[in-house]
Amino acid sequence: MPKEKKINLPISADILERLAKFQEIELQDVDIEFEEIELDLGTGGGGGINSGVMSRMAYEFAQIRDSTNRLTYLLGGGAIPTTGYAQQAVQPQQVTQVAPSRVLPTELITAKTSIPQGDYSGEVVEVRLGATKSEGGTRGKSYVIGGQTTPAYYNFQVKPKNRPVLAMDVFDWPKVPLSKAVKMHFRPVLNDVGEWARLCVDKFGAEMINIHLLTIDPLIEDASPKAAVKTVENVLQAVDVPVSIGGCGDPQKDLKVFTAISEQIEGENLLINSVTLDMDIEKSGEMIRDHNNTVIAFTSMDVNKARELNRKLYDFVPKNQILMDTTTAALGYGLDYAFTVMERCRLAALKGDPELNHPMSSGTTNAWAAREAWMKMGPEFDPRELRGPIWETITGQTLLLTGIDYFMMMHPAAVNALKVMIDGLMKGEKPNQPTDWVSITVGGN
Amino acid sequence: MPAKELSPIEIYKLLPGTSCKECGETNCMAFAAKLVNREATLEECKPLLEEKYADNFAELWSLLKPAVKAVEVGVGENAITIGGEYVLYRHDFTYFHQPAIAIDVTDEMSDEEFETRIHVLNDFAYNYIGMDLTLDMLNIRCTSGDPQKFAEAVKKADELTRKPLMLVAHNPVVLEAGLEVVGEKRPLIHGATKDNWKEVAELALKYSCPVVAYSPSDLDTLKSIALTLEEYGIKDIALDPGTQPTEYMSVNTDTYTILRWNAINEEEKGLGYPLIGAPMAAWAVEEEDPVLNEWNEAVIAGVLTARFADLLVIHGISGWSLLPQIILRSNLYTDPRKPVSVEPELVIMGTPDENSPVLLTTNFALTYYTVANDIENAKINGYLLVVDSEGMSVESAVAGRKMTAESVAEAIKDFKVEDMVKHRNIIIPGRSARLSGEIQEESGWSVSVGPLDSSGIPSYLSEKWNPYPE
Ligand code: B12
Ligand code: SF4
Numbered sequence: 001m002p003k004e005k006k007i008n009l010p011i012s013a014d015i016l017e018r019l020a021k022f023q024e025i026e027l028q029d030v031d032i033e034f035e036e037i038e039l040d041l042g043t044g045g046g047g048g049i050n051s052g053v054m055s056r057m058a059y060e061f062a063q064i065r066d067s068t069n070r071l072t073y074l075l076g077g078g079a080i081p082t083t084g085y086a087q088q089a090v091q092p093q094q095v096t097q098v099a100p101s102r103v104l105p106t107e108l109i110t111a112k113t114s115i116p117q118g119d120y121s122g123e124v125v126e127v128r129l130g131a132t133k134s135e136g137g138t139r140g141k142s143y144v145i146g147g148q149t150t151p152a153y154y155n156f157q158v159k160p161k162n163r164p165v166l167a168m169d170v171f172d173w174p175k176v177p178l179s180k181a182v183k184m185h186f187r188p189v190l191n192d193v194g195e196w197a198r199l200c201v202d203k204f205g206a207e208m209i210n211i212h213l214l215t216i217d218p219l220i221e222d223a224s225p226k227a228a229v230k231t232v233e234n235v236l237q238a239v240d241v242p243v244s245i246g247g248c249g250d251p252q253k254d255l256k257v258f259t260a261i262s263e264q265i266e267g268e269n270l271l272i273n274s275v276t277l278d279m280d281i282e283k284s285g286e287m288i289r290d291h292n293n294t295v296i297a298f299t300s301m302d303v304n305k306a307r308e309l310n311r312k313l314y315d316f317v318p319k320n321q322i323l324m325d326t327t328t329a330a331l332g333y334g335l336d337y338a339f340t341v342m343e344r345c346r347l348a349a350l351k352g353d354p355e356l357n358h359p360m361s362s363g364t365t366n367a368w369a370a371r372e373a374w375m376k377m378g379p380e381f382d383p384r385e386l387r388g389p390i391w392e393t394i395t396g397q398t399l400l401l402t403g404i405d406y407f408m409m410m411h412p413a414a415v416n417a418l419k420v421m422i423d424g425l426m427k428g429e430k431p432n433q434p435t436d437w438v439s440i441t442v443g444g445n
Numbered sequence: 446m447p448a449k450e451l452s453p454i455e456i457y458k459l460l461p462g463t464s465c466k467e468c469g470e471t472n473c474m475a476f477a478a479k480l481v482n483r484e485a486t487l488e489e490c491k492p493l494l495e496e497k498y499a500d501n502f503a504e505l506w507s508l509l510k511p512a513v514k515a516v517e518v519g520v521g522e523n524a525i526t527i528g529g530e531y532v533l534y535r536h537d538f539t540y541f542h543q544p545a546i547a548i549d550v551t552d553e554m555s556d557e558e559f560e561t562r563i564h565v566l567n568d569f570a571y572n573y574i575g576m577d578l579t580l581d582m583l584n585i586r587c588t589s590g591d592p593q594k595f596a597e598a599v600k601k602a603d604e605l606t607r608k609p610l611m612l613v614a615h616n617p618v619v620l621e622a623g624l625e626v627v628g629e630k631r632p633l634i635h636g637a638t639k640d641n642w643k644e645v646a647e648l649a650l651k652y653s654c655p656v657v658a659y660s661p662s663d664l665d666t667l668k669s670i671a672l673t674l675e676e677y678g679i680k681d682i683a684l685d686p687g688t689q690p691t692e693y694m695s696v697n698t699d700t701y702t703i704l705r706w707n708a709i710n711e712e713e714k715g716l717g718y719p720l721i722g723a724p725m726a727a728w729a730v731e732e733e734d735p736v737l738n739e740w741n742e743a744v745i746a747g748v749l750t751a752r753f754a755d756l757l758v759i760h761g762i763s764g765w766s767l768l769p770q771i772i773l774r775s776n777l778y779t780d781p782r783k784p785v786s787v788e789p790e791l792v793i794m795g796t797p798d799e800n801s802p803v804l805l806t807t808n809f810a811l812t813y814y815t816v817a818n819d820i821e822n823a824k825i826n827g828y829l830l831v832v833d834s835e836g837m838s839v840e841s842a843v844a845g846r847k848m849t850a851e852s853v854a855e856a857i858k859d860f861k862v863e864d865m866v867k868h869r870n871i872i873i874p875g876r877s878a879r880l881s882g883e884i885q886e887e888s889g890w891s892v893s894v895g896p897l898d899s900s901g902i903p904s905y906l907s908e909k910w911n912p913y914p915e
Contacts, residue, residue, distance in 0.1 A: 381764035424694030
């Protein structure tokens with residue numbers, strides 16, 4: 001396959017822009033450069049078929065229908081035996097219609113659908129993110145999240161109190177592996193984390209910036225805590241939204257770096273991402289408390305582990321400085337586990353569990369771990385420029401419905417889509433004239 | 446009754462109690478446990494079908510029946526079931542019937558569009574961890590108002606697809622024109638409104654079809670219609686509370702949650718039926734580009750999948766928007782009580798010989814299919830040893846001790862890998878590197894640590910792997 005190949009996007013040029021509500025139009029041409037996928041999958045992909053003919057419209061689909069089976073086979077390995085699935089038991093069908101035996105109604109029976117009120121004894125604590133000048137920091141705004149007394153968006157019980165916050169990820173290492181659909185939006189700023197942050201806030205509407213200090217990783221550059229402090233200062237200069245600080249995953253190094261940052265940068269109420277069970281909880285907890293920062297308690301998809309970490313942190317950190325993150329897995333790659341663990345945590349909190357009633361955080365960027373988010377597939381699944389961001393969107397919004405309060409995201413269109421979704425969920429008002437889907441006509445049909 | 450509140454004892458008391466084993470279980474108690482988990486159906490206990498147990502059968506039936514009625518649409522092997530759910534939250538038990546996706550056509554579409562839409566319905570398939578994910582139904586709407594046109598469209602659709610149909614027309618005359626064509630194939634009829642309910646109820650009875658009660662954004666009227674249909678003698682009902690565009694998403698989440706909550710937690714009369722959702726409401730909004738309509742439609746479909754809809758009417762047919770929808774519903778409707786797993790075995794990939802590589806992986810379906818696809822697509826000849834990790838992915842299995850040096854050594858023995866290859870070298874996933882020493886010790890095989898991601902297997906094999914080190 002050629003290293004680089006040009007194809008036409010079968011959608012209007014600025015569609016991604018509009019999806020992302022970009023403030024300026026950057027792409028003028030319909031052509032978008034596609035390069036080889038980053039991971040060598042050794043598959044046939046869609047090579048040979050001109051993706052340009054594909055589009056959303058049905059008749060175009062028909063043209064490639066014949067190749068569908070071959071591609072499905074290539075991608076999905078249809079030849080592999082489907083072993084191991086327990087058949088789901090289906091309840092036997094009841095006798096269907098019975099002849100009316102009594103006097104038939106002649107009028108609609110009047111009825112009232114009750115509005116269930118639920119019975120909750122717990123309440124999620126409220127946590128502040130960031131600090132404005134009057135709060136001792138330098139940020140233009142700060143946010144309060146949490147405070148729920150009912151499951152997520154049960155507006156019929158209680159109107160949502162606080163709006164979830166959407167942060168965008170930036171990295172201090174230009175070589176961070178990003179899929180093409182993401183990278184195309186950040187290419188000019190990959191080398192400058194401050195500019196990267198500014199782009200996210202000014203152009204893509206990020207409400208917070210989530211810095212990933214990858215270079216401190218002993219396996220990458222083993223950058224010093226001092227260098228990390230500079231990076232964070234750089235970002236704080238560039239943007240005026242609150243900032244969260246992500247480590248590299250090495251429990252010792254992360255603690256060292258978080259401590260240096262906390263000591264050098266006071267008053268900003270940074271969000272430390274994250275403290276885990278394999279870190280020194282006492283030192284981590286004292287660091288958060290002494291410098292008045294906020295922390296994400298991160299565990300791996302286990303309600304009990306989440307409880308355990310929170311409990312350990314309580315010895316040092318006030319409850320209203322803790323968020324919890326029980327791990328986000330991508331749509332198709334374990335989203336079901338992520339969804340259920342989060343839903344269980346939140347429902348337990350509302351039932352009064354005193355160790356789980358924290359706002360929840362999601363690393364929604366993990367959606368890109370799913371191959372379907374970025375991989376070349378058959379042309380019937382093109383364009384990747386839409387498939388990727390919708391993957392992140394659906395991953396994020398599914399978890400939003402479990403009660404996530406803080407999102408860490410990557411693709412501008414996904415950020416915007418989630419914002420629109422949150423608007424719709426927070427609004428809580430009915431349309432004057434409900435949509436009657438039955439009578440919709442599309443394109444004159 | 447919500448499933449988890451049933452105890453096997455309650456069920457056992459109503460079974461024949463002879464432990465005759467006809468159901469395939471060793472005794473009635475074991476069968477009772479299966480029933481409680483909905484892993485068996487009453488009919489599998491043959492003695493129970495005898496006349497003398499009729500009362501017991503009826504009582505068991507009502508104890509075990511789902512809070513949301515299972516409604517069958519279509520006939521024969523093409524029939525599908527919607528509803529049949531027991532719980533509000535999947536972790537309380539499991540969800541059973543994925544929301545059916547019905548692709549939209551109208552009786553005013555051009556032949557070309559009409560036909561290709563049906564082809565998409567028929568042919569769209571994605572193989573996801575061994576399951577073929579497909580689309581389920583055709584939604585035929587009358588937008589012309591003309592009975593003859595509608596009948597023609599229905600006839601054509603019936604010739605082009607065997608998937609079940611939903612006939613959508615609120616004028617009873619039009620509806621009957623469609624039913625005259627496909628009435629005996631048990632289409633879902635949409636629907637009964639506050640104005641036409643009587644005529645539509647008559648049609649539902651005449652053609653013996655399930656019927657949708659429709660009342661956009663008015664739940665009191667929706668319940669009125671459902672109760673009236675019940676009173677009219679109709680058993681198979683579905684509820685369509687209307688779907689609103691993204692801007693009014695809270696109306697959607699509220700509506701569907703209220704209905705499902707009342708059905709499950711309150712067993713409220715008239716509401717224990719499957720819910721129809723119409724993400725295609727997104728197409729009612731004027732957008733500059735249809736891509737935006739389709740994007741919003743997928744987004745609404747995602748929300749309604751997480752929030753209890755049992756059937757989704759979809760207009761957009763692009764792969765990029767359908768794919769996340771079908772994977773989401775598959776994910777949320779997997780049984781949270783057990784991970785999706787495959788049979789542990791030695792899988793022969795291509796045409797291996799005695800010098801071919803032996804690769805280790807776990808029996809989590811997602812892991813297995815990812816690895817097997819990578820190997821297959823690269824046309825590698827070799828053996829894939831699938832160990833029983835109780836359905837855990839590589840790292841979870843290692844961390845949770847579901848895959849250990851002992852279980853790997855045992856699998857090498859059990860599946861007679863020695864007889865297949867001359868060398869004694871096994872390639873393990875990079876993410877299980879820390880087991881390499883122990884596996885070597887336990888099995889006597891030398892261990893090569895492969896790449897972290899299975900996509901790296903082809904280059905690893907050609908560049909690094911050597912089963913016969915000097
Ligand atoms: C979903 C998940 C779960 C689910 C289980 C899903 C399942 N059925 O396996 C649940 C919630 C149940 C779970 C439980 C646990 N988990 Co878990 N889990 C995850 C998660 C989020 C995704 C795992 C996954 O599905 N990956 C996708 C599959 C396809 O990947 P894979 O099996 O590794 O296969 C890939 C490679 O290994 C490779 N490969 C596979 N086979 C082969 C073969 C060869 C020859 C080669 C070369 C390559 C290769 O290619 C594949 C494709 O890339 C990860 C974190 C993450 N994002 O990775 C944590 C993670 C794996 N879990 C972890 C842990 C600790 C656990 C628990 C022990 C405790 C816990 N809950 O925290 C339990 C153990 C379960 C038990 N009782 O046995 C840790 C492991 C840490 C470590 N390195 O030791 C992780 C990394 C999270 C973390 N950072 O803490 N987990
Ligand atoms: S078939 Fe019925 S009676 Fe016989 S063992 Fe099974 S449950 Fe008991």
